Amino acid sequence: MPPADAALVTIRDYRESDADGWVTCRVLSFVQTQYYDDVKPSRTRLPDGAIELVAVADGGRIVGILDIEVDGAEATIDSVAVRPGWQHAGVATRLLSHALVVLEGRGVRTLDAWTREDAAANRWYQRNGFAETTRYLHVYLGDGDDPSDFTTPDGLSSPVTVFVHGRIEDEADLRARYRRVYVCRRYARDLTVR
Structure with a gap:
């Protein structure tokens, strides 16, 4: 296992030859979170x-990835992930710091991201100047849940797996009915404030 020290990594642009390493990093990182199905x-x-x-x-x-979609003055983190063994060592923060320089140079004013209830992810966004602006629910119908509230077109079985969005006001009811209900939060960082 390598020493987990962000100073020992090089931050650079993604290359097509990185595809397998990118997927491996994301899979190993996400499988330990509430986004394991993503x-x-x-x-x-x-x-x-x-x-x-x-x-x-x-x-x-x-050992780390950061993808950000840019749309004019707004940008959204699509993926941020750090390989186990390198987590909590500053790798994601170094990636973000590098990206912020590029974003500010392009005149981007707001950077946002969406995440679920994982405590470490929420703390990272807060520690890095993001503030929660919106929340709603991610609700999954899965094994052991009652599918009777869901309908399908004629000729198809009842749903086996469903992923839907729900209102935060309905959280208690939805948690009582489904095993996998997560609060999804939008975090935003104003890049015009120093």
Whole structure:
């Protein structure tokens, strides 16, 4: 296991040759969180102008990723993940610091992100100048949940798995009915404030 020291990584732009390392980093990071079902077998292709960064340790192993979609004066973190063994060592913060320089140079005024209830992720956003602005629910119908409230077109079975958004006001009722209910928070950071 490498020493977890963010000073030992190089931050650079993502390259196509990083694809496997990017996926491995994201999968290993996400599988330990409430986003475990959002692991992907391949990297999402981002629109032109996106910021795509990786943190690379000695030997070329990708230990952190940060993808940000940019739309004029606003930007959204699409993925931020740090490989286990390197978490809580400042890798994500170094990636963010690098991205902020680029965003500010492009005149981006607001950077936002969405996350669930993972305490470490919420603390990281708060520690890095983000403030919660919005919240709603991610609700999953899954194994053991009653699908009777859901309908499907004729010829199809009742749902096996469903992912829907819910109102925060309905949290208690939804938590009583479904096993997987998460508060999803939008965090935003005003890049015009120093």
